[in-house]
Amino acid sequence: MSGGTPAPERVEQGRTTIAARALRRVSETLVASAGHVPAGSVSVHLEDDRGALRADVVLPLDREHGARTLAERGEDVREAVIGGMDRLAGRRLSRVDVRFTAPKEKERRTVR
16 A cells, blocks of 8 residues: 555553552642641541542641631642542542641750
8 A cells, every 4th residue: 555544553552550559649749738738747548439539638737828717728628639639640539538637836946
């Protein structure tokens, strides 16, 4: 055949797997960003919920963004996790429970 369209390239079949630890780290990063807190201060526990994921989120209350209610801040975190996990990891979350803890006090150092 001359002048015809080239044959399509062969696509290798396979699958992509995302480890549970990677999913947790992605969700923790999303929570920290939405909650305006350091990533190391948040905790996310993911569980299977009939094919979707359920997330239990714990993060310290950020004093710097105090103009919004706790309910509004919780909704921000919830939306960030649901949207981000769908967009970045292709995972659907059925439920996200958000719990705020008291902010951690900064250690005071005294000079002697």
